[in-house]
Amino acid sequence: MKQLKCGVIGVGYLGQHHARIYAALDGCSLVGVCDSNAERASEIAARYGCEVFNSIGELGEKCDCVSVVTPTDRHAETAIPLIESNCHLLIEKPLASSTEDAERILKAAEGRDRILQVGLIEHYNPVMKFLEDSVANPRFVTSQRLAQFSGRGTDVGVVLDLMIHDIGIILQLVKSEIESIEAIGIKVLSKSEDIANARLHFANGCVADLNVSRVSEKKLREIRIFQSQTYLSLDFTAQSGHLMRMTAGGLERNEIPIEKEEPLKTEILSFIRCVRNHTEPKVNIHFGKKTLALALEITNLIAAAS
Helix, strand or coil: CCCEEEEEECCCCCHHHHHHHHHHCCCEEEEEEECCCHHHHHHHHHHHCCEECCCHHHHHHHCCEEEECCCHHHHHHHHHHHHHCCCEEEEECCCCCCHHHHHHHHHHHCCCCCCEEEECHHHHCHHHHHHHHHCCCCCEEEEEEECCCCCCCCCCCHHHHHHHHHHHHHHHHHCCCEEEEEEEEECCCCCCCCEEEEEEEECCCCEEEEEEECCCCCCEEEEEEEECCEEEEEECCCCEEEEEEEECCEEEEEECCCCCCCHHHHHHHHHHHHHHHCCCCCCEHHHHHHHHHHHHHHHHHHHHHC
8 A cells, every 4th residue: 555645734723633643544654744833833743753844835745645724815825836736635624715716726626636625524523424324304404513712713704614514514414505595793802703693595495594603601513403203413522412203102312323433533534545546525625615605605694784
């Protein structure tokens, strides 16, 4: 089995975990890291026994696979030179900060036959696998994603920072065109919205209600789905939940057996398998662009109402 040479651009809070996982994977070698903070890059490189690269181009020349974990507004300027160096990319969510930048990334990838995966991590959570197997015709979906304020991710609003996860989950499960959107949001501690709500009305009659906050006292990632004769309630953080089903004897509750996994590790393993087998990622660049477009539409509705 060929040893894949891997690298990470951006080794802050999340990027350090990409580096950790690559360094531990069989068949992968963490070649190096690159970060605008030289001290931080040296710290992570020393921790995982790899090299510090001073430029994106230098790292790209040495790697087969690279994780892009830079601030969102730098995704395009980071990803495009790596694509031109013929690297396979795992680009953290959201794909970009604008549809124009997403198009630039897509255009750079045309004809290069490279794997481009977008880091919508919940699609690799075992909770999502259960939902994909169990949800057939959802009629109403409600999601809550709350986080304590940390200052990370505030280069974008909470819709692009947090809600985009739930947008991706719901698009995957409902599989219908959106007919209308309602959205509200407010700024609290940053320059963009920190709390937001969106209601999506789908052509098949399903309604989804999405609530997010990054100024909460607690962390919460829950989804509830209602379909004929069935109600599901799942927790993406605890990787647990229950199912309520109408039976001949009445309403029956069953705990859902979910085998816990580290979603980021599962995501990176899937990326590596796609590179090795040359197969399309579960969350490919086109799905990443679709979720980005919807998140930006919600963001614009919030801005227009402010």
